[in-house]
Amino acid sequence: MALPRTCINLSRLTSTSDKICMRLSSFASTQTAKEKWDLLSAVCLERKPVIARNLLPIEKEVLSMAQKMEYRLSLKSDHEIQLEKDRQRQERIKQGDADDSDMDQASLNSAQDFEDASVEELSKFPFADRITEADKEKDQKSLDRMLDRHLLLVVRQKLGTSSVWILPQGQRQEGETMRQAAERVLAESFDGKVQSRFLGNAPCGFYKYKYPKHIREQDGNSIGAKVFFFKAHVTSDSPLKKGSCIEDFAWLGRDELDSYLPEKYRKSVTEFLIDED
Amino acid sequence: MFKQMLSHFVKAQSRQFSPCLVKSQKPDYFNSIYPVESYTGILNIQLKSYDFTVLERFSSFVHRISENIGVDVLDVWATPSKAIDVVTFQKNSHIQQDKYHLKEYERNVQIDSIPASLLSVLMEVIHTSLPESVKLSIHSHEHQYDEIRFVPDLELKALRQELDEITSAKNK
Numbered sequence: 001m002a003l004p005r006t007c008i009n010l011s012r013l014t015s016t017s018d019k020i021c022m023r024l025s026s027f028a029s030t031q032t033a034k035e036k037w038d039l040l041s042a043v044c045l046e047r048k049p050v051i052a053r054n055l056l057p058i059e060k061e062v063l064s065m066a067q068k069m070e071y072r073l074s075l076k077s078d079h080e081i082q083l084e085k086d087r088q089r090q091e092r093i094k095q096g097d098a099d100d101s102d103m104d105q106a107s108l109n110s111a112q113d114f115e116d117a118s119v120e121e122l123s124k125f126p127f128a129d130r131i132t133e134a135d136k137e138k139d140q141k142s143l144d145r146m147l148d149r150h151l152l153l154v155v156r157q158k159l160g161t162s163s164v165w166i167l168p169q170g171q172r173q174e175g176e177t178m179r180q181a182a183e184r185v186l187a188e189s190f191d192g193k194v195q196s197r198f199l200g201n202a203p204c205g206f207y208k209y210k211y212p213k214h215i216r217e218q219d220g221n222s223i224g225a226k227v228f229f230f231k232a233h234v235t236s237d238s239p240l241k242k243g244s245c246i247e248d249f250a251w252l253g254r255d256e257l258d259s260y261l262p263e264k265y266r267k268s269v270t271e272f273l274i275d276e277d
Numbered sequence: 278m279f280k281q282m283l284s285h286f287v288k289a290q291s292r293q294f295s296p297c298l299v300k301s302q303k304p305d306y307f308n309s310i311y312p313v314e315s316y317t318g319i320l321n322i323q324l325k326s327y328d329f330t331v332l333e334r335f336s337s338f339v340h341r342i343s344e345n346i347g348v349d350v351l352d353v354w355a356t357p358s359k360a361i362d363v364v365t366f367q368k369n370s371h372i373q374q375d376k377y378h379l380k381e382y383e384r385n386v387q388i389d390s391i392p393a394s395l396l397s398v399l400m401e402v403i404h405t406s407l408p409e410s411v412k413l414s415i416h417s418h419e420h421q422y423d424e425i426r427f428v429p430d431l432e433l434k435a436l437r438q439e440l441d442e443i444t445s446a447k448n449k
Binding site: 035048049052070093200201204231233238 | 285394402405
């Protein structure tokens with residue numbers, strides 16, 4: 001009775017192994033087509049907004065309503081209590097009900113004086129301009145432009161025979177992780193250290209492109225490149241100096257990307273950029 | 278025969294999953310086909326500001342988006358505020374011109390085991406939506422951040438010190 005049982009077990013084993021072998025063979029067939037893709041890392045370096053945006057009309061209305069509600073629900077502050085006491089003391093002095101403590105208190109700096117002095121100080125405070133020199137000159141290499149919006153670093157690199165405006169990218173070398181490759185690309189693109197903070201080891205976006213036919217046909221060459229984007233924030237506002245790997249660079253706002261980046265590339269890139277409506 | 282079939286099956290499996298087939302395409306640190314997700318430990322999102330109405334609204338916003346993203350929010354708490362006095366002096370003298378009393382308020386949102394890729398997205402979102410005057414810090418949780426929340430029990434400390442002195446005197 002043991003023999004039939006082992007036969008059944010074997011048959012079950014072969015049937016499952018067949019299924020797995022089938023799945024494996026389908027996996028193997030795509031690999032043996034020997035499609036070789038180059039792995040590239042690109043850096044999405046952004047300067048975050050420095051000042052807050054101007055409020056839309058509806059936002060202003062909501063803000064004023066929220067402030068009114070906050071005022072109604074809040075308790076009186078020390079300053080407001082002092083103001084009330086001073087006013088009541090003034091009333092008593094007028095009507096002649098004042099006593100000695102009232103006369104002593106009245107000579108000290110009253111809360112009203114303090115409030116007037118504070119209001120005067122605020123009116124004299126010089127607020128900085130929202131529109132800077134760089135905005136007026138439209139200097140695209142400056143980090144001082146468009147303070148209330150994001151600025152994205154875009155470089156002109158030579159890919160093959162033509163120069164294109166893209167995010168700085170470079171091929172991953174042996175023994176590097178993708179993020180290390182991205183950091184190296186940034187360091188090589190500019191003279192001197194770029195003060196930046198990378199957001200994690202996981203890429204934020206992806207773009208794939210095929211090389212032209214005459215390069216693909218050659219033996220041992222890759223079909224194309226797969227670009228993985230890594231997000232970073234720039235932490236200092238010192239201006240950058242162009243390195244030898246790139247031809248030119250610019251800090252662009254979202255609206256300006258249309259005229260610089262290639263169409264399909266821009267679609268992939270805008271997928272991972274934060275919306276600015 | 279059973280053993281033969283099993284060994285054949287195992288060999289077939291190891292051949293297909295061996296790294297030599299995928300070496301030319303993936304970096305060598307990819308030793309498994311399936312993506313490996315790394316999870317962070319307990320993180321504190323610390324928000325500090327001088328304006329507590331804005332701070333409170335923003336901390337509730339951070340709590341809400343963390344929950345909506347699907348992150349495990351362990352705790353949301355307020356740390357006791359710090360009183361800061363700023364004194365300005367008149368030029369080239371030590372006569373006080375102005376005295377400002379400021380209070381720095383703090384709110385913390387504690388999250389646990391967030392996938393590293395999702396953390397970068399969450400950091401980006403919080404950073405972009407920071408209102409004016411709020412300072413952000415995201416760090417791993419340490420014991421000191423718990424200690425700050427509690428008012429030290431001075432009586433207990435004094436009694437403990439007395440006990441230590443008595444025991445050390447006895448030992449001598």
